[in-house]
Amino acid sequence: xxxxxxxxxxxxxSFSNGQDGVFIGGCRLGECNYVTQGNFDALGNTLLSKKIMxxxxxxxxxxxxxxxxxxxxxxxxxxxxxxxxxxxELGPLGEGEGLDINQLKFKLQALRKLVPYLRLVERxxxxxxxxxxxxxxxxxxxxxxxxxxxxxVADKLALSEITSLLQDKPLSTGEIADNLGLNPSEVARHMNxxxxxxxxxxxxxxxxxxxx
Numbered sequence: 185x186x187x188x189x190x191x192x193x194x195x196x197x198s199f200s201n202g203q204d205g206v207f208i209g210g211c212r213l214g215e216c217n218y219v220t221q222g223n224f225d226a227l228g229n230t231l232l233s234k235k236i237m238x239x240x241x242x243x244x245x246x247x248x249x250x251x252x253x254x255x256x257x258x259x260x261x262x263x264x265x266x267x268x269x270x271x272x273e274l275g276p277l278g279e280g281e282g283l284d285i286n287q288l289k290f291k292l293q294a295l296r297k298l299v300p301y302l303r304l305v306e307r308x309x310x311x312x313x314x315x316x317x318x319x320x321x322x323x324x325x326x327x328x329x330x331x332x333x334x335x336x337v338a339d340k341l342a343l344s345e346i347t348s349l350l351q352d353k354p355l356s357t358g359e360i361a362d363n364l365g366l367n368p369s370e371v372a373r374h375m376n377x378x379x380x381x382x383x384x385x386x387x388x389x390x391x392x393x394x395x396x
Contacts, residue, residue, distance in 0.1 A: 187211070187249075188222020192306070193299045195233045195247065200292040205271035207264060208249040213317050215253065223251060224315050231324040232306055235333055239341070240291045241283050243274055294344040298337075305336050342366065343374055347383060347395065354387050354394035 187210030198206045208230060210223040227249060234244035248270075250263040274280045278288040309332060312320045323329055345364050349355060357375065361368040375393055378384040385396045 186216075186218050186220065186222040187226035188220060188224075190226050190229065191299075192229055192233060192302050193296065195229070196292060196296050196299065199237075199242070199246075199277060200289065200296060202277060204274070204277045205246045205248070205267065207267050208247075209260065209263070210249065210251050212251045212253055214315070221315050224312075224320065227317065227320050228306060228311060228324075231320065232302070232310060235324065235329075236295065236337065236341075239333075239338060240288070240295070241281055242278070242288070243281055245270055246274060246277070290348065291341075291345065294348050295341060297344050297348075298340055301340060302337065309336060339374070342370070343378060343383075346371070346374055346378070350384065350393060350395045354390055354392040356392040360393070 187208060190208050195206055208226060210226050211217055213223055213227070216223055230247060230249040234247055237244045237247060248263075248267045250260075252259045252263075278285050310323075310329070312323050342364070346360055349360060349363055355363070357368050357371050360366070360375075361371045364371075375384060375386075379386065382396050384393050386392075387394050
């Protein structure tokens with residue numbers, strides 16, 4: 185299977201299911217067996233996923249990608265052994281980072297709801313035009329990528345988490361902020377946007393927000 189087939193959903197589902205690490209192996213960059221350069225798509229998805237992991241408090245070293253050809257058996261074994269050692273040192277998923285496991289599951293679930301949107305963002309706004317590993321890594325380590333991430337991903341994730349919370353019961357701005365570890369002013373901004381889009385409504389009788 186082409187490594188380009190490794191979708192964001194596969195990565196997030198693995199962590200949602202409690203896997204401590206995810207290793208992706210692909211053919212060497214520039215030597216795609218299917219002439220689709222899918223391994224660059226895999227690299228982009230991996231670098232985006234690492235940023236997402238860092239954003240929600242997971243160590244990005246829990247995700248790794250390596251490129252090799254069919255005759256690189258020793259390289260594959262060494263890469264997997266090194267990655268396994270790293271994951272063991274990091275400890276169980278979430279616990280090693282000092283995260284609340286239920287909160288982590290909640291964030292990962294909210295992320296998985298965004299996968300169709302994230303695919304579109306990656307393809308339309310984050311895809312690097314030059315098929316070069318150096319170009320990909322430079323872009324995903326740049327201030328421009330961080331700006332786009334905050335604008336296109338971080339805000340959408342906060343909205344997804346808020347609407348997921350409101351599925352259980354109406355909540356005030358302060359309660360939402362406490363649950364998600366956000367600044368109340370940031371929550372208020374998201375609620376104003378969501379209200380304009382018809383996603384939430386303000387219940388004046390209870391002084392709180394509810395799903396529309």
